[in-house]
Amino acid sequence: MGLQExxxxxxxxxDLVAECSGLSxxxxxxxxxxxxxxxxxxxxxxxxxxxxPYTGKQRLAVDAARRNGHTxxxxxxxxxxxxxxxxxxxxxxxxxxLCATSSEQVTAVARRRLREMxxxxxxxxxxxxxxxxxxxATLTVTGNGLDMADAFRTIDQQHPGKSFIARxxxxxxxxxxxxxxxxxxxxxxxxxYGKLVRRERDDVLVRTTSGTVITGAQxxxxxxxxxxxxxxxxxxxxxxxxxxxxxxxxxxxRTMLAAEHPTCAWPGxxxxxxxxxxxxxxxxxxGGETNVVNLVTLCSYHNGINDDxxxxxxxxxxxxxxxxxxVWQPPQTH
Numbered sequence: 001m002g003l004q005e006x007x008x009x010x011x012x013x014x015d016l017v018a019e020c021s022g023l024s025x026x027x028x029x030x031x032x033x034x035x036x037x038x039x040x041x042x043x044x045x046x047x048x049x050x051x052x053p054y055t056g057k058q059r060l061a062v063d064a065a066r067r068n069g070h071t072x073x074x075x076x077x078x079x080x081x082x083x084x085x086x087x088x089x090x091x092x093x094x095x096x097x098l099c100a101t102s103s104e105q106v107t108a109v110a111r112r113r114l115r116e117m118x119x120x121x122x123x124x125x126x127x128x129x130x131x132x133x134x135x136x137a138t139l140t141v142t143g144n145g146l147d148m149a150d151a152f153r154t155i156d157q158q159h160p161g162k163s164f165i166a167r168x169x170x171x172x173x174x175x176x177x178x179x180x181x182x183x184x185x186x187x188x189x190x191x192x193y194g195k196l197v198r199r200e201r202d203d204v205l206v207r208t209t210s211g212t213v214i215t216g217a218q219x220x221x222x223x224x225x226x227x228x229x230x231x232x233x234x235x236x237x238x239x240x241x242x243x244x245x246x247x248x249x250x251x252x253x254r255t256m257l258a259a260e261h262p263t264c265a266w267p268g269x270x271x272x273x274x275x276x277x278x279x280x281x282x283x284x285x286x287g288g289e290t291n292v293v294n295l296v297t298l299c300s301y302h303n304g305i306n307d308d309x310x311x312x313x314x315x316x317x318x319x320x321x322x323x324x325x326x327v328w329q330p331p332q333t334h
Contacts, residue, residue, distance in 0.1 A: 013072040014065040020045040057092040064099035081110035266302035273297045283308045
């Protein structure tokens with residue numbers, strides 16, 4: 001048999017398998033097949049022409065394999081993938097699809113389908129200790145993701161074993177655990193407010209829809225009143241800049257406010273500033289900034305009864321700043 005005839009026979013893979021009907025592996029060996037080839041042919045015949053509850057899918061697979069001229073090698077390759085599938089119906093569905101796929105694409109399609117069928121691994125809290133012949137051991141702990149990240153950061157990567165044990169046993173000099181800080185991130189879509197003009201020093205200039213040019217920080221102050229990180233993103237330029245909105249007074253600001261009002265600023269109240277709170281004269285929720293001009297020291301009681309809404313008439317009075325001085329605005333006064 002010449003090469004041309006040989007290759008023509010190879011393309012008849014599924015028909016060659018069909019011709020094994022009624023034969024056994026020893027019969028094929030007597031005809032000249034190797035032990036391995038004989039076993040594979042009998043196995044393929046059982047799959048493509050043997051008894052199965054999925055006869056409809058079997059016919060589809062045979063017809064598709066014949067139509068695509070799949071060789072014996074390709075059929076064996078297809079079965080190497082279907083063997084990895086749990087469930088006979090799922091295996092037949094994959095077999096039919098791969099038989100209908102060109103031989104060049106079988107591997108790519110099969111790997112994609114196997115990934116889709118893979119059941120995600122379910123992780124639960126657990127601990128595992130493995131001892132090694134050289135005297136070392138590996139401790140594997142599965143737990144809360146944030147807690148594990150905190151613990152990992154305390155480990156000296158140059159001496160992981162020693163530093164971990166020192167931390168666990170509370171030995172002196174062990175690095176303290178640092179808790180993960182979760183920060184809110186808000187995003188402003190620049191084009192919803194205006195247009196990027198240019199970057200200037202460590203900020204950006206934005207022309208608002210009203211035509212006014214303001215800095216990115218001023219845009220954030222006007223658009224957001226929540227504590228957290230705020231990123232300005234342009235649909236054209238991508239991320240433009242990052243800002244932090246901080247609601248609470250810094251240590252420096254608190255010291256300055258205590259110097260201005262050593263006690264609660266409400267008339268007649270003598271509670272020391274160190275036991276007081278720091279109040280926004282123009283409320284944070286109404287766009288008031290966290291700067292000394294807009295802050296004042298109040299005790300917890302007067303901070304609670306102060307009329308915060310600047311647009312409503314005061315009922316119990318409110319504090320305001322006039323000419324650089326904090327004054328009390330009595331109730332029913334406009």
